[in-house]
Amino acid sequence: MHLDTPGPSRTAPSRNRGPWRAYFHDHPKLKINNSIAMATGKAKVYCKRCFNAHTAAAQLEDAHEVQVGRRVTVRSVETIEEHLWAIRDTNPQSSIGWLRAASGTLKNHLRTCLHQPQEVRNEYAQESPRRRQQSTPPPLPPTLATPFNPAFNFDPSSSLSSLSGPSHQYSDARRHFFALDPSSFGSPPPGSLSPSPSLAPSDSISRTGSHTRSSHARSLSLGYKKSGASKPVSRVGSTNFDLSQWSDARQASFERAVARLTASAGFSLSWVDNIEWLNLLEEFIPAAKSPSRKVLTKCLIPALISELRAEAKANVKGKNATVQADGWTGENHHHLIAFMITVGGKLHTVKVHDASTERKTTENLLRVLEEVVEEIERDWEATVIAVVTDASGESRKARRLYGKKYPWIIVLDCYAHQINLIVGDYFKSNKDVLAYTDLATELIAWLRSKTLLLGLIRQSQIATHGRTLAIIRAVLTRWTAHYLAFNRLLELRDTLLSVIYADEARPEAHRMVIIGDRKTKIKSRAMIAIVKNPLFWHAILRMTRHLRPLAIAANIVQAAFCRVDQVLLTFGFLTMQYRAMTDEDDASGVKAILESIEKRWAKADQEVFIAAVILNPIFQSAPFAPLSSFNNAGIHTLLEHLWIRVFRSVPPVEFYQQLKDYLAKSGMFANLESQCQIENNIAQREGRTINPMNVFDSFCFPDRPWPALIQLASRILSISANSASCERLFSAFGNTLTKLRNRLGVGTLTALTELKMHIRDEHVRKQSKDRVKRQFTARNSSTTAPSAMPAEQCPSIAITPVATAAAEQPPLASREEGSFESGLNDDGATEPNAEQSSPGNDFRSIASSHSMMVDLDDRDNHPVRDPDTIGHQIPISELFDFSRTHWVDTYSHVAERSFDEELALYELLDLDADGEEDADIGVDDSMEDVLIG
Numbered sequence: 001m002h003l004d005t006p007g008p009s010r011t012a013p014s015r016n017r018g019p020w021r022a023y024f025h026d027h028p029k030l031k032i033n034n035s036i037a038m039a040t041g042k043a044k045v046y047c048k049r050c051f052n053a054h055t056a057a058a059q060l061e062d063a064h065e066v067q068v069g070r071r072v073t074v075r076s077v078e079t080i081e082e083h084l085w086a087i088r089d090t091n092p093q094s095s096i097g098w099l100r101a102a103s104g105t106l107k108n109h110l111r112t113c114l115h116q117p118q119e120v121r122n123e124y125a126q127e128s129p130r131r132r133q134q135s136t137p138p139p140l141p142p143t144l145a146t147p148f149n150p151a152f153n154f155d156p157s158s159s160l161s162s163l164s165g166p167s168h169q170y171s172d173a174r175r176h177f178f179a180l181d182p183s184s185f186g187s188p189p190p191g192s193l194s195p196s197p198s199l200a201p202s203d204s205i206s207r208t209g210s211h212t213r214s215s216h217a218r219s220l221s222l223g224y225k226k227s228g229a230s231k232p233v234s235r236v237g238s239t240n241f242d243l244s245q246w247s248d249a250r251q252a253s254f255e256r257a258v259a260r261l262t263a264s265a266g267f268s269l270s271w272v273d274n275i276e277w278l279n280l281l282e283e284f285i286p287a288a289k290s291p292s293r294k295v296l297t298k299c300l301i302p303a304l305i306s307e308l309r310a311e312a313k314a315n316v317k318g319k320n321a322t323v324q325a326d327g328w329t330g331e332n333h334h335h336l337i338a339f340m341i342t343v344g345g346k347l348h349t350v351k352v353h354d355a356s357t358e359r360k361t362t363e364n365l366l367r368v369l370e371e372v373v374e375e376i377e378r379d380w381e382a383t384v385i386a387v388v389t390d391a392s393g394e395s396r397k398a399r400r401l402y403g404k405k406y407p408w409i410i411v412l413d414c415y416a417h418q419i420n421l422i423v424g425d426y427f428k429s430n431k432d433v434l435a436y437t438d439l440a441t442e443l444i445a446w447l448r449s450k451t452l453l454l455g456l457i458r459q460s461q462i463a464t465h466g467r468t469l470a471i472i473r474a475v476l477t478r479w480t481a482h483y484l485a486f487n488r489l490l491e492l493r494d495t496l497l498s499v500i501y502a503d504e505a506r507p508e509a510h511r512m513v514i515i516g517d518r519k520t521k522i523k524s525r526a527m528i529a530i531v532k533n534p535l536f537w538h539a540i541l542r543m544t545r546h547l548r549p550l551a552i553a554a555n556i557v558q559a560a561f562c563r564v565d566q567v568l569l570t571f572g573f574l575t576m577q578y579r580a581m582t583d584e585d586d587a588s589g590v591k592a593i594l595e596s597i598e599k600r601w602a603k604a605d606q607e608v609f610i611a612a613v614i615l616n617p618i619f620q621s622a623p624f625a626p627l628s629s630f631n632n633a634g635i636h637t638l639l640e641h642l643w644i645r646v647f648r649s650v651p652p653v654e655f656y657q658q659l660k661d662y663l664a665k666s667g668m669f670a671n672l673e674s675q676c677q678i679e680n681n682i683a684q685r686e687g688r689t690i691n692p693m694n695v696f697d698s699f700c701f702p703d704r705p706w707p708a709l710i711q712l713a714s715r716i717l718s719i720s721a722n723s724a725s726c727e728r729l730f731s732a733f734g735n736t737l738t739k740l741r742n743r744l745g746v747g748t749l750t751a752l753t754e755l756k757m758h759i760r761d762e763h764v765r766k767q768s769k770d771r772v773k774r775q776f777t778a779r780n781s782s783t784t785a786p787s788a789m790p791a792e793q794c795p796s797i798a799i800t801p802v803a804t805a806a807a808e809q810p811p812l813a814s815r816e817e818g819s820f821e822s823g824l825n826d827d828g829a830t831e832p833n834a835e836q837s838s839p840g841n842d843f844r845s846i847a848s849s850h851s852m853m854v855d856l857d858d859r860d861n862h863p864v865r866d867p868d869t870i871g872h873q874i875p876i877s878e879l880f881d882f883s884r885t886h887w888v889d890t891y892s893h894v895a896e897r898s899f900d901e902e903l904a905l906y907e908l909l910d911l912d913a914d915g916e917e918d919a920d921i922g923v924d925d926s927m928e929d930v931l932i933g
Helices: 019-023 048-068 077-090 103-112 118-125 215-220 248-265 269-273 275-284 293-316 362-380 393-405 415-429 433-449 451-465 479-491 493-504 518-532 534-557 564-579 584-602 606-614 632-647 653-664 672-686 692-697 708-717 724-736 746-765 768-780 843-857 886-908 925-932
Strands: 024-026 042-047 320-329 335-343 346-354 383-389 410-413
Touching: 019 024, 019 103, 024 048, 042 048, 042 077, 042 103, 048 077, 103 118, 248 269, 248 293, 248 746, 269 275, 269 293, 293 335, 293 346, 293 362, 293 746, 320 362, 320 393, 320 724, 335 362, 335 724, 346 362, 346 746, 362 383, 362 393, 383 393, 393 410, 410 415, 415 534, 415 564, 415 584, 415 843, 433 451, 433 479, 433 518, 433 534, 433 843, 451 493, 479 493, 479 534, 479 843, 493 518, 518 534, 534 564, 534 584, 564 584, 564 606, 564 708, 564 886, 606 632, 606 708, 632 653, 632 708, 653 708, 672 692, 692 708, 724 746
Parallel strands: 320 383, 383 410
Antiparallel strands: 024 042, 320 335, 335 346
């Protein structure tokens, strides 16, 4: 009965009925002319909206009575409906129930019914001048009856207290229903449930007073579909939504928004046919029509991609482009090769090639690469200036062959990958440290599960430092996230020891750290032993000291756009940092890192990198040692040969004078230093890295060609030195193509992912990152505070043995499996196990992966291109002048700021509440992309 639309029918009224009858249900037995459906010559009717509200109220009260033990089960919807129709048959004075279908009675009800929309009440109020002066209640959204869901949990402390009145005071026909005021959801009930007996059947039920239902009832009212019904309930008539405002253009915008949401959130394509989504639309946007899956995949997403492609091609036309290429194999065992371009710091997907049926040979990859470059220059009308691929055997060989065939195109390794290879070399030389990182991961998980202990830690920090530092965990899938978590643990060492020793000084009955059942106490003692173990802290301190420079470097080189000059300066920065580590304990790790840096640099096209630093007006030749290759004559020769190589022509005459002025900061470039300072100030204010091309723009003229030297600088400084964007693309592929969703075609998969990445870039440009950060800060401000303590100020570590069994405790990897099984935390919940982390995301797995990549990379140590101008390769240790610190200070300032921002980000992502398990809790990948971008 309640499934009928609670409003006027779209069909014309019958010959003997006025239009007001469309707002009322007929008695169920009126169709068979049963006398019980009549009252003194008129049919019995029930206001549709009141009927729905009273049914919902009855369901809610039934559920509450089941919970408090007054009722065994809830009544079915059919039973409640029969009861509603019978109320006034047994009690004519009841304030709720059917009405006699006299026109005056029905119009009178419509004038005052709080469940009717305002426009309905106004319409029938105008028919009665006597009522025109009466105050009209505010418009209220309608309700919809819903069958009780047995799985729904009711809170006895909620605003259901009005439903728990003593049932013995009222007859069963009168005690289940009340006037429902939907505008007061969540507010305390003003009175008891008992209906007023003073109203005649012709009066509106809404005049009995305002009662409430809790938000639980509101949840019950969504999405009801009667058994056997072919479509969900229509709520077009049950909302204040103005249908006249919904146009074809509005519908088209809505469909585009659905397509964007599908891609951005990674929803299954079939979600648009989900019954809950359709019910939500009918409840809140009744005029909107959800696109089908077919429309979504065949029309909407392709149309959006076509628009994006057209816009991208217009933006890159006539500009320099770096091609990025990388391969990936998905859950469906298809091998895909992605080709993207970076233009002006922005990324665009050109093609995803399905190579599943092709042999993975150098020749095939070279052929596809040539086809893609030809397509970019023909269809996109961009100039390809560089190609970057990963370091696999086929990719490197194909890239080297391509560079020989097309020498004017710069070919590079992915230097984000190269930094990870240096990390892999470090762990290969220092495998023992991984046992301590396992312990650190387990300790972090245990600490974060102990609400009482976290409270003691916060109290101690406030008393000692006046601020709190959160215990953070690695949320994102980067090794730098683990490094930051370990570094934060070091910062909290003294606090942890202080809390533990203070707790041990208490009488045993009042201790708050080692509590709970037997298993929980065993786990707590083991974790406390780790905290007291000086060898553990010494190992973690040494590891974080070694990894910190690499973490800073990774943050620079893994950016979506990284210039080649930044890569070389990063190598110089790393070498300087590790040369300063002279302790005996550092020897093996430092040696492995320095050798790895030199190995990565030896494979590079060194002349391009050196020229890029010289063409950066912030640095010029200042970082380099005073070698003959870097005097004015050597620089002239280097840049002249580079011009001939990339432009395939002799430099114009003015090039030499411009270069002379540039190096001397005179003539045309007399104001170079002041322009560099201006760009530095602007970059600091905007929180970004310095862009050397912004400096060069100051020396150009409107509507005139760039000076020759600036053309060369633009060509070299526009090269992107990593294929990190392909990695992000594959990450999005992996989030889209899963074991439960592995039948997507390459076209649909690419379209979804490309749209997702475009939306991500939109949010980055629109500064959504700041808005998201504010949202995360609001959630987590009470427990986190950004760290201002530099790594060098970590608590001092005394190697004095501590009287504890932990000193001889074996590493986690050598313990008996299952020795620390799950126990109970402070609140009786199951304790997390550090080993529950998802495979491949723990620090040991990441380190092992990087070490394996080193073995693969070492199979080919040939340089991409032999130096033909300088004449020989120059090691990093000889290339830089480490006695001059100005360039290091300039570089490290930007790098440290970026690194601090990443630390603040991980604190923001530290979202799960105290005492919750850490295992397998991640961040929406779109949110991660926006925050990192």
